[in-house]
Amino acid sequence: MTSNELPSLLDRRRMLAGAAALIAGAGAAAAQQPAPPAKGPRVWLDLDQKELDDAYDQSKYAPNIEQILGRYATSSDITRARLGAPQRVAYGPTPVEMLDIFRAHAANAPVMVFVHGGAWRTGSAKNYAFPAENFVHAGAHYVALDFTNVIESGGDLMPMIEQVRRAIAWVAKNAASFGGDPNRIYVSGHSSGGHLGGCALITDWQKDFGLPRDVIKGAVLACGMYDLKPVRLSARSNYVKFTDAVEDALSTQRHLDRLVTPLTVLHGTLDTPEFRRQTRDFAAAVKAAGKPIEFIIGNGYNHFEMMETLASPFGPFGRAALDRMKLAPA
Amino acid sequence: MAAGSTTAEAQQAGAARAKGPLVWLNMDQKELDDAYDQAVYAPNSEQIAKRRTVNSAAVRERLKPKRVAYGPTPVEMLDIYTTRQPNAPVMVFIHGGAWRAGSAKDNAESAELFVNAGAHFVVLDFINVMEAGGSLFPMVEQVRRAVAWVYKNASSFGGDPNRIYISGRSSGSHLGGVVLITDWQKDFGLPADLVKGALLSSGMYDLKPVRLSKRGAYVKFTDEMEAALSTQRHLDRINCPVILAHGTYETPEFQRQTRDFAAALKDAGKQVTLLVGVGYNHFEIPETMANPYGLLGRAVLGLMNLRAV
Numbered sequence: 001m002t003s004n005e006l007p008s009l010l011d012r013r014r015m016l017a018g019a020a021a022l023i024a025g026a027g028a029a030a031a032q033q034p035a036p037p038a039k040g041p042r043v044w045l046d047l048d049q050k051e052l053d054d055a056y057d058q059s060k061y062a063p064n065i066e067q068i069l070g071r072y073a074t075s076s077d078i079t080r081a082r083l084g085a086p087q088r089v090a091y092g093p094t095p096v097e098m099l100d101i102f103r104a105h106a107a108n109a110p111v112m113v114f115v116h117g118g119a120w121r122t123g124s125a126k127n128y129a130f131p132a133e134n135f136v137h138a139g140a141h142y143v144a145l146d147f148t149n150v151i152e153s154g155g156d157l158m159p160m161i162e163q164v165r166r167a168i169a170w171v172a173k174n175a176a177s178f179g180g181d182p183n184r185i186y187v188s189g190h191s192s193g194g195h196l197g198g199c200a201l202i203t204d205w206q207k208d209f210g211l212p213r214d215v216i217k218g219a220v221l222a223c224g225m226y227d228l229k230p231v232r233l234s235a236r237s238n239y240v241k242f243t244d245a246v247e248d249a250l251s252t253q254r255h256l257d258r259l260v261t262p263l264t265v266l267h268g269t270l271d272t273p274e275f276r277r278q279t280r281d282f283a284a285a286v287k288a289a290g291k292p293i294e295f296i297i298g299n300g301y302n303h304f305e306m307m308e309t310l311a312s313p314f315g316p317f318g319r320a321a322l323d324r325m326k327l328a329p330a
Numbered sequence: 331m332a333a334g335s336t337t338a339e340a341q342q343a344g345a346a347r348a349k350g351p352l353v354w355l356n357m358d359q360k361e362l363d364d365a366y367d368q369a370v371y372a373p374n375s376e377q378i379a380k381r382r383t384v385n386s387a388a389v390r391e392r393l394k395p396k397r398v399a400y401g402p403t404p405v406e407m408l409d410i411y412t413t414r415q416p417n418a419p420v421m422v423f424i425h426g427g428a429w430r431a432g433s434a435k436d437n438a439e440s441a442e443l444f445v446n447a448g449a450h451f452v453v454l455d456f457i458n459v460m461e462a463g464g465s466l467f468p469m470v471e472q473v474r475r476a477v478a479w480v481y482k483n484a485s486s487f488g489g490d491p492n493r494i495y496i497s498g499r500s501s502g503s504h505l506g507g508v509v510l511i512t513d514w515q516k517d518f519g520l521p522a523d524l525v526k527g528a529l530l531s532s533g534m535y536d537l538k539p540v541r542l543s544k545r546g547a548y549v550k551f552t553d554e555m556e557a558a559l560s561t562q563r564h565l566d567r568i569n570c571p572v573i574l575a576h577g578t579y580e581t582p583e584f585q586r587q588t589r590d591f592a593a594a595l596k597d598a599g600k601q602v603t604l605l606v607g608v609g610y611n612h613f614e615i616p617e618t619m620a621n622p623y624g625l626l627g628r629a630v631l632g633l634m635n636l637r638a639v
Contacts, residue, residue, distance in 0.1 A: 074608045299380075
């Protein structure tokens with residue numbers, strides 16, 4: 001992947017759209033399918049507003065989004081049918097502050113905490129049960145978090161990150177209650193859950209929770225966002241009420257001094273240009289800061305297909321997660 | 331829904347033009363042609379084919395298969411991914427590609443599942459129908475000979491000749507079906523129950539509608555070929571448990587072929603399991619065989635009595 005890829009891809013899309021308009025011809029047909037507007041002022045890197053909006057709109061790059069989200073749900077049903085219903089526990093006072101624990105048989109086992117995605121707007125622990133078997137059979141507990149969404153919290157991302165942090169602290173403090181090893185807690189996340197997982201890594205665990213600074217022993221974040229400036233400039237700001245304080249506090253890449261967790265970041269080659277760039281730039285920044293990071297590219301996977309690979313010990317996301325936990329496939 | 335809307339578009343296109351004479355069940359020629367053209371129902375076919383290639387390359391890099399000849403012509407080779415366990419069961423995989431394309435090299439993505447679970451994984455190369463001048467017989471003959479080679483030479487790579495299983499996808503499942511109706515005793519002097527179980531996904535088990543479709547343009551079907559290579563017409567020769575699978579996003583004919591074959595096996599009193607992959611298209615469902623917790627991966631490990639999880 002080169003830095004030239006983004007402009008050439010966008011050029012090609014414009015050319016294809018232009019060709020379609022030419023084929024449509026003059027008159028009524030042309031009115032139905034107008035030529036694309038000339039490129040507008042650049043709002044982020046070399047992207048104009050529409051290009052940036054598209055780069056934060058997964059449906060533009062993953063036409064099978066609904067099909068795959070449906071598979072998350074049906075695969076999660078199958079997982080629950082096989083493993084039994086998870087232990088569902090409250091980590092906080094409001095109804096949404098619950099987490100699902102799929103328990104490994106081994107005693108004092110490591111714990112993988114998963115933070116789901118959904119553009120901060122949607123998603124639930126229920127539909128992210130499907131990776132559980134990969135961890136449970138390899139000897140780790142799998143904990144999927146529920147938390148508020150940005151619509152319910154009036155456009156503010158802070159309540160989500162506050163809950164995710166509190167959920168991780170709950171796991172650390174209560175690991176022994178479900179056979180987990182508090183000294184082997186790992187975090188994974190996908191998409192906006194990759195963003196929230198990144199924020200978890202820059203938490204001041206000592207000051208805010210009285211926990212060890214390195215309470216998270218490793219992290220695996222796929223297809224996430226690590227600097228919110230371009231997101232704020234995109235159409236996502238229609239429903240996320242960004243402020244300078246939110247943008248700064250929740251841009252993990254600006255707080256690398258607080259990063260003490262070895263981590264792996266991934267994206268698919270069919271992720272949007274911005275989702276690829278976010279991961280690539282974050283990996284480079286962490287490396288430049290002298291911190292341990294592994295960067296894996298899933299060749300031929302789009303944003304949602306990458307997530308599915310967490311369920312397999314031999315898929316890019318699932319293999320990276322087991323590697324990070326020093327576990328072998330079952 | 332991407333694949334769903336493609337199906338809907340195909341149906342809409344069908345409604346927009348006058349329906350022609352029915353050539354198979356309730357389908358006119360275009361509908362039947364489309365039902366044997368995966369691209370019409372799986373818009374991401376190229377993406378997934380590339381993914382299979384790169385994932386296979388990564389697997390080959392990690393596991394380094396042995397490549398062995400099972401016959402005299404250059405294409406008659408097979409790749410063996412060996413497990414460490416001695417006297418281990420063997421899975422023989424028959425690739426798909428509409429009988430026209432595909433190779434052992436690009437169909438290795440499931441190897442780790444088997445090797446890790448304690449089985450050898452053998453992927454076959456064989457001639458394609460274009461090279462064979464439109465006849466399917468040379469492909470079938472080679473695939474059968476390759477399976478016989480595995481039986482006779484299993485101990486040379488630590489395999490147990492009494493635990494040989496086969497799997498296939500798409501046209502490879504057609505060929506796998508034909509393997510199950512082989513007369514091993516008469517043709518090879520081998521035990522009739524040489525194959526101990528089969529997992530066939532997204533295959534074809536009666537060639538009549540295929541012959542009527544546009545695939546007839548490159549496969550030179552004859553009455554003899556259609557009869558001999560329609561597994562569903564030779565159920566009496568099947569003597570092992572069979573798992574069949576298709577995805578809900580497959581073409582109507584690929585769903586029907588599997589459904590009808592499963593029903594016919596059941597009626598004949600054979601051991602058959604039908605798996606339906608909800609939300610998977612023709613190219614996506616085979617990927618689940620690379621995951622021990624995926625639809626096909628779980629099923630195939632169960633079939634081989636490996637690591638019940």
